Amino acid sequence: MSKVTVWFIRCAMIYFVIAILLGIHMSAAGPVYPYLQIHTHFNLLGWMSMMIFGVAYHILPRFSGRQLWSEKLAYASLYITNIGLLGMALGWILTAKGSGSAVHTLFSVVEGLGIFCFIVNMFKTVKAAPTPPAKK
Numbered sequence: 001m002s003k004v005t006v007w008f009i010r011c012a013m014i015y016f017v018i019a020i021l022l023g024i025h026m027s028a029a030g031p032v033y034p035y036l037q038i039h040t041h042f043n044l045l046g047w048m049s050m051m052i053f054g055v056a057y058h059i060l061p062r063f064s065g066r067q068l069w070s071e072k073l074a075y076a077s078l079y080i081t082n083i084g085l086l087g088m089a090l091g092w093i094l095t096a097k098g099s100g101s102a103v104h105t106l107f108s109v110v111e112g113l114g115i116f117c118f119i120v121n122m123f124k125t126v127k128a129a130p131t132p133p134a135k136k
């Protein structure tokens with residue numbers, strides 16, 4: 001497995017642990033702001049999306065019989081989505097204290113950029129994949 005895949009899987013696991021701890025906390029305390037939003041997005045952008053990114057970087061080039069289009073762009077997506085997600089969490093915490101919506105908006109855009117890096121890389125990787133010969 002490439003290092004970028006291994007790092008995405010590690011990050012996914014860490015977000016999963018934190019999200020589950022927040023979920024258990026909320027089960028006792030109720031849906032506490034900003035834990036609900038952090039729980040949701042650590043689960044969906046952290047655990048699920050990052051696991052998918054990591055696995056996709058490993059599997060899709062093999063499915064399409066080509067090299068990954070850009071290893072550098074894959075690393076960019078790793079760094080940018082992590083900065084974006086942690087910044088979004090900070091933004092939600094600051095918003096709960098009454099002063100964080102600009103921080104949240106900024107890091108939401110960063111997160112979107114990281115996701116965009118992944119999307120471009122995948123489009124380019126699967127594009128023009130050789131078609132398997134038809135069965136006779």
Ligand code: HEM
Binds near residue numbers: 022028
């Ligand atoms: C031990 C595991 C988990 C626990 C204890 C837990 C607990 C909770 C609690 C207490 C809430 C607040 C519910 C409310 O509004 O009253 C919540 C919301 C939510 N959880 Fe979890 N959760 C867990 C795992 C997950 C996982 C694995 C995912 C997704 C992959 C997930 C996605 C969500 C979402 C999307 C919401 C927001 C739902 C809404 O807007 O109403 N949770 N969770």
Ligand code: HEM
Binds near residue numbers: 038
């Ligand atoms: C750049 C990426 C994303 C941004 C900036 C973003 C931002 C937001 C914001 C601002 C809210 C409203 C929170 C509030 O009520 O104060 C929200 C809610 C929600 N988002 Fe996202 N989101 C993103 C990606 C996703 C993805 C990929 C999923 C699912 C796979 C998702 C699922 C949800 C759900 C279920 C809620 C309602 C529960 C909650 O309030 O936490 N989001 N999101």
